[in-house]
Amino acid sequence: MNEQTGRRVVTVRAVDKHFGTGPTRIHALKNVSLEAFAGEILMLVGPSGCGKTTLLSAIAGTLRVESGEIDVFGKPVHAMRNADLTRFRAAHIGFIFQQFNLIPTIGIAENVAVPLLIRGSRTAEAVDRARAALESVGLGARWRERPLKLSGGEQQRVAIARALVHEPPLVICDEPTAALDARNGEIVLELFRNVARSPDRAVIIVTHDNRIFSYADRIARMDDGEIIEETLQPRTEPPHFIHEHAHAASSA
């Protein structure tokens, strides 16, 4: 999949963002422009502090930029009111965080049901759909358990189920493999690849983990608040054991 065949879902034009004031003021994003397309995995890569997460937050509408424009599914998120932005995020974006951010005091099915509850679904219906989402990541049998009983990889799979349960057209992932070992990281990435195969959905991943770059359809490399390089790359099949494990997880 590439930019010629996929629908454009995110457009970032000449965005600037500063943090702090006076001598400690940091120019976090410098005239950044970027596009993301449906059906692809876009990775924002680069060293720590280069502005990847700031750009991701701006695209997600959780951070205001000072200048420039950000359109997501044709909506100008840079100009939306906070309340509208909140509703927009609930309807269009699935989030996967580096630290998972699963609520430890409720079961994993209830965690997964949260985006549905935010959108006003009834609890029973939301939990039913959450259980189905957990099935799809291979954790259907453990839906009653609490997050802290799961391994890091399993928690990230729960977070993926949470991000996808309401079928958002844009999935945003911040360092999804940072807290995982290599094997779990690759299993999780294979799940992302399955997600991105949907022609109506785009996945944007922020990472500096070069082990997973091969999963990207496009890589935008950042440094010091700027995008210095954008490369398209052919999709490759993952190592055999990962494919088997992901398949087993999906069909469990």
Place this chain on the structure above:
Amino acid sequence: MLRLALKMLFGDTAKYLMLVVGLFFATFLIVQQASVFCGLMSWTTSTLSNVGAPIFVVEERVEQINETNPLRDTDVARVRSVAGVKWAMPLYSGIQRVRLDDGSYKTVQLLGIDSASLAGSPGRMIEGNIEDLRLPNTVIIDELAVTRLARSPDRPIRVGDRFEINDIEARVVGICDAKRSFTGGPYVWTTYERALQYTPASRKMLSAVIAASADGLTPSQAAVEISQTTGLRAFVNEGFGDNPNDFNTSTIWWYVRNTGIPVSFGTTVIIGLIVGIAISCQTFYAFVLDNIRHLGALKAMGMSNPRLSLILLIQSATVGMIGFGIGLLVCSGFAYIAIQNQQPPFMMPWQIPVAAFGIIQTICFIAALLGIIRLSAYEPAMVFRA
């Protein structure tokens, strides 16, 4: 959303229990101390309840029932002469010492009532006959006296037993139900004339004149007429309220103004309040801080600030209700024991739990508000930071 809020709350067992314990403690202190205070204040007006007359006429400077500025015996006739008075009788009220068989002494609240009408006699007799008070050297005692004036722990005082009041014999002819006195001594009824014999002589012995209003007049109207005609102070006996001419109201306010009792109890109530606020606000705020990343994640995922605030309000109100409920339940247990033992004084008018519930919910609201302020300032982008 309600379920999610409650599960988040109950799931953090340590903080949840801490919150409940803090609010339970605050509720218990507030309700128990306020009720004991009300009970103590109600004891100050026991004589008014036990005598039960609708009008009490006393010396003009008297402000409360336990203060006695004696009147002249002729004042009874002066009150009777007022047109608005149906009847007026003498009343003696004073603390006297009783000598028991073993030689020990106990103080009692001696009441002397008119022997002909027996106006001011106990409202309910448990044993014996009120008419027997007209027999020589007889008294009627209240239930408290049964144990307080007992010959030994195994031998409570009974009808027919004798003791001495200031070296003069008193024979028990009845036991009655009476409200306990503020001084802690039991009530002993006798006739007015005999009360004067039991009491060391002085020039004026009449404590008060009890009266009733004539038909067609309210006690308040009759009291005004008595005061205007005789120059004495006439109080009505209707119960604590906002009527400054009610003897209960006047008595209780006198104790509030002139003793350290309200300050003492008030201090404990305020401590309860401070402890409640400190524990609850601190713990709830810590609960919010512990969950700030998760709440921030909810915010990032599209949960609005009002809905997040509602979650915190539901959580705080829930712990408030549970803490209040347990506090009130334990306080009821305390009340049961207090009422069984007739001490410490305990009276819980409905205003106390209602006010305590309001206070506890206010504490919880403040606690939730602190969390809401913190959460409102939390940028959803923060959840992307490791």
